[in-house]
Amino acid sequence: MKKKTIINIFVIFILLCLLYGFIFGDKNIKITKGGNYNFKGNYNCITVNTKENVNINLENVNINCDKGPSINILSDNRVTINIKGNNTITSNTNEDLDGAIYSKKDLVIDGTGNLKIKSNYNGIVSKDTIIIKNGNITIKSKDKGIKAKSLFQMDNGKITINSQDDGIHSDMNVIIKKGTINIESDDDGIHGDGLVEINNGDIFISSEEGIEGTYVKINNGKITINAKDDGINAANKTDIYEVLLEINNGDININVVCEDDCDALDSNGDLIVNGGNINITSVFAFDFDGEGVLNNGTITFNGKSIDKITNTMKEEQSKLVKGK
Numbered sequence: 001m002k003k004k005t006i007i008n009i010f011v012i013f014i015l016l017c018l019l020y021g022f023i024f025g026d027k028n029i030k031i032t033k034g035g036n037y038n039f040k041g042n043y044n045c046i047t048v049n050t051k052e053n054v055n056i057n058l059e060n061v062n063i064n065c066d067k068g069p070s071i072n073i074l075s076d077n078r079v080t081i082n083i084k085g086n087n088t089i090t091s092n093t094n095e096d097l098d099g100a101i102y103s104k105k106d107l108v109i110d111g112t113g114n115l116k117i118k119s120n121y122n123g124i125v126s127k128d129t130i131i132i133k134n135g136n137i138t139i140k141s142k143d144k145g146i147k148a149k150s151l152f153q154m155d156n157g158k159i160t161i162n163s164q165d166d167g168i169h170s171d172m173n174v175i176i177k178k179g180t181i182n183i184e185s186d187d188d189g190i191h192g193d194g195l196v197e198i199n200n201g202d203i204f205i206s207s208e209e210g211i212e213g214t215y216v217k218i219n220n221g222k223i224t225i226n227a228k229d230d231g232i233n234a235a236n237k238t239d240i241y242e243v244l245l246e247i248n249n250g251d252i253n254i255n256v257v258c259e260d261d262c263d264a265l266d267s268n269g270d271l272i273v274n275g276g277n278i279n280i281t282s283v284f285a286f287d288f289d290g291e292g293v294l295n296n297g298t299i300t301f302n303g304k305s306i307d308k309i310t311n312t313m314k315e316e317q318s319k320l321v322k323g324k
Contacts, residue, residue: 049074060085069102083111083135091119099125111135144169166191193237215241220249234267243269249276256282263287284312
């Protein structure tokens with residue numbers, strides 16, 4: 001055999017080995033230094049462990065991790081995930097606090113693309129804050145859709161969640177500035193132990209309970225809630241805030257399908273309406289332990305306009321006690 005032929009065969013063999021490794025080889029990526037990292041194609045798991053800032057750029061990526069988070073961020077600094085094109089993340093994780101995307105510290109998601117997440121536990125988890133700046137995010141999870149420790153904030157974009165636990169959950173605050181949110185949940189649609197503040201956006205929730213927090217403050221936005229329990233509930237979850245349900249503006253439609261102890265607007269403290277258009281379909285409209293005040297705005301309850309907030313749950317219970 002000629003020497004040139006042997007060399008050609010050897011080169012072909014090397015190329016085949018490289019191609020095999022590219023297709024079938026290990027796609028577990030470990031990032032240990034700060035910087036920008038671009039990903040296209042298929043991967044198993046991506047782990048980030050550095051004290052420097054990291055930008056992860058996903059473009060038409062498919063990440064499928066058999067065990068643990070598909071993107072596991074163990075960094076002490078903020079990490080930003082930028083999405084472009086169509087991206088899919090699938091994760092099989094059984095540990096509490098873990099999700100398809102898990103971050104030890106602040107996590108930012110931005111970009112103009114699509115991100116589809118499927119998890120057998122939580123979808124996106126951060127032990128600190130989660131900020132959604134933009135992008136189209138779809139989550140299907142067997143526990144919580146999004147879970148943050150201190151803050152979930154949405155600046156813009158679109159989120160669609162189908163979860164068996166809370167759709168959006170924060171152990172402290174939830175702030176929604178703008179964007180579109182669609183949630184189907186077997187528990188709370190949006191839950192914050194501290195403050196839940198909605199400043200604008202289009203929000204549709206179909207869940208056991210719609211929105212819950214210690215201090216629920218709605219400044220504006222278009223909100224539709226279909227609930228099997230309370231529509232919006234201010235309940236004592238933390239001592240940092242006073243229990244208050246405050247509606248200042250917005251177009252709010254609440255439909256509660258329930259024959260027991262449930263209300264469209266429920267506060268374990270005061271219930272104050274300063275403005276907005278509120279349309280309620282429910283057996284009970286209001287329940288509050290403090291004061292119920294209607295300063296401005298319009299409220300329609302089962303097709304009838306009302307000009308006063310009355311404690312319907314207490315009134316109904318009183319009638320039952322008195323046998324009326």
